[in-house]
Amino acid sequence: MGLLKKDPLQVIVFQSYGTASHLYVRGRALEDESINLEGKHPIKLLINAYKRFETDEIKHTILLLKLPNGKIFETVTDNKGYFLIDLTIHGLDALTNEEGWLSFELAYKDFTSTRIIQLENRFPGEMLIPSKDISFGVASDIDDTILHTGLVSTLKWRVVYNTFLKRASKRSPLEGAAEFYHLLHRGSTGKEANPIFYVSHSPWNMYRYLEFFLTKNNFPKGPILLRDFGNFMNRKKNKEKPQKQREILNILKTYPQLNLILIGDSGEHDADIYLEIAEENPDRILAIYLRSVKHKKKMLRVKGLYENYKTIPVLLVDSSKGAMEHARENGFISETLL
Incomplete structure (x- = not known):
């Protein structure tokens, strides 16, 4: 039965970019294969490379995005586990740090806690809203x-x-x-x-x-x-x-x-x-x-x-x-x- 044990879940949030009124977040929901980026042995490196491309995606599942002001939005993953949140929301620049990064969290709406790798089902993400102090x-x-x-x-x-x-x-x-x-x-x-x-x-x-x-x-x-x-x-x-x-x-x-x-x-x-x-x-x-x-x-x-x-x-x-x-x-x- 140990061979049938499922891996814990994860959400990989891709660093994206948006504007003060445009929330644009991309990412993917996957089983966590515990890829070790510090691995040294050639066989382990090949295994890790295989894991990167042979993914176990979490299809058609509801994810929740929570902004620092407490507002929550829903999205659904597609048949490859990808998701996209593309919304018009005003005032996002007020939530960024001095470099223009907006931090937020994603979570599975319905989950079994034993399959979540992070405590309390929280997966961090960031979106860049370029600050006003830029030249190019x-x-x-x-x-x-x-x-x-x-x-x-x-x-x-x-x-x-x-x-x-x-x-x-x-x-x-x-x-x-x-x-x-x-x-x-x-x-x-x-x-x-x-x-x-x-x-x-x-x-x-x-x-x-x-x-x-x-x-x-x-x-x-x-x-x-x-x-x-x-x-x-x-x-x-x-x-x-x-x-x-x-x-x-x-x-x-x-x-x-x-x-x-x-x-x-x-x-x-x-x-x-x-x-x-x-x-x-x-x-x-x-x-x-x-x-x-x-x-x-x-x-x-x-x-x-x-x-x-x-x-x-x-x-x-x-x-x-x-x-x-x-x-x-x-x-x-x-x-x-x-």
């Missing part, structure tokens, strides 16, 4: 931009190794990236709270892994925006814009007064996506920073793509140092904090 926002890729993944490696073998056979605690950020992002976050005065949006093509199954990596390596906290693993093939079939592109366009739509700096790499599709966004929104994009990759053909293609583009600054940089120098010269970051 940053939309950044993750893979091969701040985290070495190996997307340009032959047959993607480095992607497989880094993702499945390397624990999150041992993944190293690209040199200088965390420092650069903190400088951007603090802006030209050194006292701002410019929002950082982490936008990746990775599936939501990787959320906890990436959240752990960003926190452990001292990156500024920001919404982590990933994709539904099941929609990967559908996007190609329907010829929709890439998820990363749609997310950045939605950020621009959500905050009409917010200009963005776009940061990515030259390895995959960031250069194409960012160019299209900049051409559609020439007055909203302040700069594009693309980290160079060790792939001659890809670098030549990206250089050709931007060869005649002069509307906004575009830098292909080998390290964060070059981007920092440009950001300082253009008043994006403080000179005194360098």
Whole structure:
């Protein structure tokens, strides 16, 4: 009978973003598989990777969200355990901290207490409402931009190794990236709270892994925006814009007064996506920073793509140092904090 014992329940709340009158919360209800992000043994790492993608979702169940002012709202998970709370509620900015983060709790409406991993059936979540003390926002890729993944490696073998056979605690950020992002976050005065949006093509199954990596390596906290693993093939079939592109366009739509700096790499599709966004929104994009990759053909293609583009600054940089120098010269970051 012990083999049939069910795992405790959990709710993973994805860090999201909204406005003073728009509550937007995404997440997933799952059985807790006790994934150890500090695990060391290769077999355990493979088991953990399997658990991330072979999830036991809690379908069609009612969840409750409680705001700091005591107001409670209901939502229902779909057939994959995902939920979305998308409501118009005024005065949310009054509930945030000085950085603009709104904290709240989620809970299962109906549950058996022995299956809840956290005391009193409480699962914390946060949503960013950018504070008024900002000059711009940053939309950044993750893979091969701040985290070495190996997307340009032959047959993607480095992607497989880094993702499945390397624990999150041992993944190293690209040199200088965390420092650069903190400088951007603090802006030209050194006292701002410019929002950082982490936008990746990775599936939501990787959320906890990436959240752990960003926190452990001292990156500024920001919404982590990933994709539904099941929609990967559908996007190609329907010829929709890439998820990363749609997310950045939605950020621009959500905050009409917010200009963005776009940061990515030259390895995959960031250069194409960012160019299209900049051409559609020439007055909203302040700069594009693309980290160079060790792939001659890809670098030549990206250089050709931007060869005649002069509307906004575009830098292909080998390290964060070059981007920092440009950001300082253009008043994006403080000179005194360098």
